[in-house]
Amino acid sequence: DVKVTQSSRYLVKRTGEKVFLECVQDMDHENMFWYRQDPGLGLRLIYFSYDVKMKEKGDIPEGYSVSREKKERFSLILESASTNQTSMYLCASHADEKLFFGSGTQLSVL
Amino acid sequence: RKEVEQDPGPFNVPEGATVAFNCTYSNSASQSFFWYRQDCRKEPKLLMSVYSSGNEDGRFTAQLNRASQYISLLIRDSKLSDSATYLCVFEYNFNKFYFGSGTKLNVKP
Numbered sequence: 001d002v003k004v005t006q007s008s009r010y011l012v013k014r015t016g017e018k019v020f021l022e023c024v025q026d027m028d029h030e031n032m033f034w035y036r037q038d039p040g041l042g043l044r045l046i047y048f049s050y051d052v053k054m055k056e057k058g059d060i061p062e063g064y065s066v067s068r069e070k071k072e073r074f075s076l077i078l079e080s081a082s083t084n085q086t087s088m089y090l091c092a093s094h095a096d097e098k099l100f101f102g103s104g105t106q107l108s109v110l
Numbered sequence: 111r112k113e114v115e116q117d118p119g120p121f122n123v124p125e126g127a128t129v130a131f132n133c134t135y136s137n138s139a140s141q142s143f144f145w146y147r148q149d150c151r152k153e154p155k156l157l158m159s160v161y162s163s164g165n166e167d168g169r170f171t172a173q174l175n176r177a178s179q180y181i182s183l184l185i186r187d188s189k190l191s192d193s194a195t196y197l198c199v200f201e202y203n204f205n206k207f208y209f210g211s212g213t214k215l216n217v218k219p
Contacts, residue, residue: 031205033207035209040118040211041211042114042116042197042209042210042211042212043154043197043209044209045206045207048205050205090153090154094205097142097144097159097201098156099146099154099156099199099207101153101154101155102153103152103153104152104153
């Protein structure tokens with residue numbers, strides 16, 4: 001089975017802090033994604049990466065950056081956390097038309 | 111206009127009932143279609159892909175209507191364990207996925 005692991009299940013940060021969300025997949029997938037999920041809005045794509053050091057903006061990239069130095073790891077960075085970034089963050093990898101999600105990180109920014 | 115529209119529900123049905131959800135999409139160039147299931151406080155997981163000719167997996171049947179731009183999911187003989195949120199997903203332009211906000215299903219004993 002594909003395993004996508006997100007480093008933290010719950011995270012509480014203060015406004016202005018720099019936040020790192022880590023995601024690791026063990027199936028050598030090229031494509032990886034970061035989404036956020038908010039009630040009533042569904043999943044929205046923040047960034048995706050189709051190879052090491054390759055990245056593309058999704059629909060809501062503002063306030064975020066990403067890093068993909070190794071194929072298995074895709075990191076989401078909040079440069080200066082704000083309260084409107086309080087959300088559930090889901091990482092996914094993709095192969096054979098399937099998206100495999102991590103268990104999510106519920107981030108609260110106070 | 112949202113790319114994907116789904117009735118949020120909740121749909122409250124008794125065990126054994128048949129229930130159906132629809133999901134409309136606005137981008138006619140959408141290429142692939144899926145239903146995902148998401149349990150409370152868990153990640154989404156693929157339930158089934160949706161093919162042009164329609165497809166069935168046990169008690170679940172998925173249909174695609176390209177002319178009217180919607181997909182549907184039919185669940186027969188509902189079980190308590192079917193209680194979850196069902197997300198429709200469209201793939202457009204390789205690797206660009208649009209998610210509906212989900213339809214919540216509660217199956218009652």
